[in-house]
Amino acid sequence: MKRIESEQNASIKQWKKLYTRKERDKSGQFIIEGPHLIEEAINHNVQIAHLIVEESYRLPAEWEHMRLDPWIVTKKIMGMLSDTEHPQGVLAICRMSSNELQIKAGGKYLFVDGVQDPGNLGTIIRTADASGLDGVVLGEGTVDVYNSKVLRSTQGSLFHLPVVKGKLEEWMDECKQMEVPVYVSALKGAQSLHDVNSSGSFALVVGNEGSGVRTEIMVSADQLVYIPMFGNAESLNVAVAAGIMLYELQKNGQ
Amino acid sequence: MKRIESEQNASIKQWKKLYTRKERDKSGQFIIEGPHLIEEAINHNVQIAHLIVEESYRLPAEWEHMRLDPWIVTKKIMGMLSDTEHPQGVLAICRMSSNELQIKAGGKYLFVDGVQDPGNLGTIIRTADASGLDGVVLGEGTVDVYNSKVLRSTQGSLFHLPVVKGKLEEWMDECKQMEVPVYVSALKGAQSLHDVNSSGSFALVVGNEGSGVRTEIMVSADQLVYIPMFGNAESLNVAVAAGIMLYELQKNGQ
Incomplete structure (x- = not known):
């Protein structure tokens, strides 16, 4: 001992x-x-x-x-x-293990652009796991996944699917090559999530708590999507929004 | 000055x-x-x-x-x-203002049973606002809505819709009288959320982070519902789960 x-x-x-x-x-x-x-x-x-x-x-x-x-x-x-x-x-x-991810035709992915709150990132990874994704990419400006609060909020989901760091622009190029459509969460100039015809294969991009997804990423999207707001709230928490979008895109493909 | x-x-x-x-x-x-x-x-x-x-x-x-x-x-x-x-x-x-809520036929409500994390409760209220609910009831054992972390996480949504404290059993009786169906979030013995035929009027009950909704509440539900889990996660964060359920029940009624 x-x-x-x-x-x-x-x-x-x-x-x-x-x-x-x-x-x-x-x-x-x-x-x-x-x-x-x-x-x-x-x-x-x-x-x-x-x-x-x-x-x-x-x-x-x-x-x-x-x-x-x-x-x-x-x-x-x-x-x-x-x-x-x-x-x-x-x-x-x-x-740390050398986590590897490869974009495949028909796959489901989540790309995270600059989410800074550890609890939000952990919850997002937990939700990505629950919704059966093939992998998560953490773009620049995103809080470190090995931060103790992130780890706690994942409830272990970090160990269930590949979570890698990278340049989102490069990963979006990969998606284009594999014909995986890229949906980007947005508030304006976007299509309602409920009108999206997802095939069940997708890469969804969610963004920073205050400023959303960067413009450079938006312009490369196949489709900007928004969650309809029925009350007086200006927006949803990013982890909640990711959950609603992932379950909707996922379900459409079944 | x-x-x-x-x-x-x-x-x-x-x-x-x-x-x-x-x-x-x-x-x-x-x-x-x-x-x-x-x-x-x-x-x-x-x-x-x-x-x-x-x-x-x-x-x-x-x-x-x-x-x-x-x-x-x-x-x-x-x-x-x-x-x-x-x-x-x-x-x-x-x-504090004397917040009043009355269950009406055709209304949409969220009942919260023992959610204890301030960030979760605030996020839930923000989501209830965004999804256009008519009111939120906080059952016993739920963190105080005037806790500063709850207030911060609501991002002001607390001021947008009636949020009251009360005994959930009594509010569920009100729902029965007004023919508002009560759905309770559960992991077992439940129907998949995607198979629920919501009329667009509902009261959804979500529960404590660890133990879920109390059995006393479950037994009075019109329908237990669960969110399908596709990966290895055991459950979703309660605010994310509330968001997915509210948007699905809401959408069905449109």
């Missing part, structure tokens, strides 16, 4: 740095918290570099055969390592 | 207490921040008891004729009064 009792321990300091994007990019590692998220990671072949457990925490029985060889830490150290108000007693340091 | 320079000022202390539900309920007042939310409040006849402005902040020109007679405060005091990391320079203390 491996124990860490000193708050000055070098590993503790190193792991805490994983809450910064810089350190995550440098080390190729990220930190996740709680039994649910860790189980999702394990079940989807994410490599666990270290499992860190508070001394009073009992690991789930199903994990015993996995020889995870956890580090046992004090409650105080767990509090230092967790970024939540109520630490769940178990953390894992994971290795 | 009214100025407050002392951080010990009794009004400052009183206003800060409005971040607690107890004080809001006692005083019948709540606090909102930022020009957008305050403008929505003003435009929808919410009574502004006090407007509080940081000395360097310029009020929007459109507000000048309104004789809002603001309190001018220092940056430090604004920082004390705001609950955001980057205060927007203007706050308002508002009076």
Whole structure:
């Protein structure tokens, strides 16, 4: 059994740095918290570099055969390592995997242009998973997917489908080549979502919370689409809008 | 011009207490921040008891004729009064209005059973507004709608439609009397949302983030409905689920 009792321990300091994007990019590692998220990671072949457990925490029985060889830490150290108000007693340091995505004819994709709120991005990835997409591309200006709040909001969906970073313009070119129509979420000059005849294959682009999808992306769309507003709200939350659009485009193809 | 320079000022202390539900309920007042939310409040006849402005902040020109007679405060005091990391320079203390709701034949309603995350509740109210509902009922166990994070997430939609607190069982009885069908969001034993034949009049019930809608409510539903899951996600975020369901039920009736 491996124990860490000193708050000055070098590993503790190193792991805490994983809450910064810089350190995550440098080390190729990220930190996740709680039994649910860790189980999702394990079940989807994410490599666990270290499992860190508070001394009073009992690991789930199903994990015993996995020889995870956890580090046992004090409650105080767990509090230092967790970024939540109520630490769940178990953390894992994971290795990023080389996530690959290829646009295929007939596929379903979501492209994210500059979404900045971690909760929104996590919820979007969870929704992309639920609606059965083949992959998600995160464009420039989008919050880091390994941010702890993003990871938490995905509820593990990040491990269920390919999520890659890239230039959306290039991915839209790929879609054109594979004849996957690109729909871009817009408020003006667009067709109502309910009038779109989706074949069930699509790439949907959603944009920044305040400014929406960038004009450079809009002009390359096959179709701009909007969700009709019936009340006095000016817009919908981006994760809600993504959900409504994905389910509608998805359903049309069935 | 009214100025407050002392951080010990009794009004400052009183206003800060409005971040607690107890004080809001006692005083019948709540606090909102930022020009957008305050403008929505003003435009929808919410009574502004006090407007509080940081000395360097310029009020929007459109507000000048309104004789809002603001309190001018220092940056430090604004920082004390705001609950955001980057205060927007203007706050308002508002009076709660006696929001009334009546179930009518042909109406559209959302009932919320125990949603606890402020961001989720605010987003749900914003979505209810966008989808043109006639009102929202917040059941027991639901986070206070005057919580500052809820208010922020509504983006002002709270002021656009009646949002009331109450016992959902009683409101469901009202629906039965007015022949408004009650759909309850569920994961099991339910009909797929895409197979529901909505007339366009409905009350939709959504539930707690972890445990869903309570059984007592489920048993009184006219129809349990679920959103089909195509990928590996176990469920959707409650605000996303509410959005998908509301737009589908709404659309069917058009």
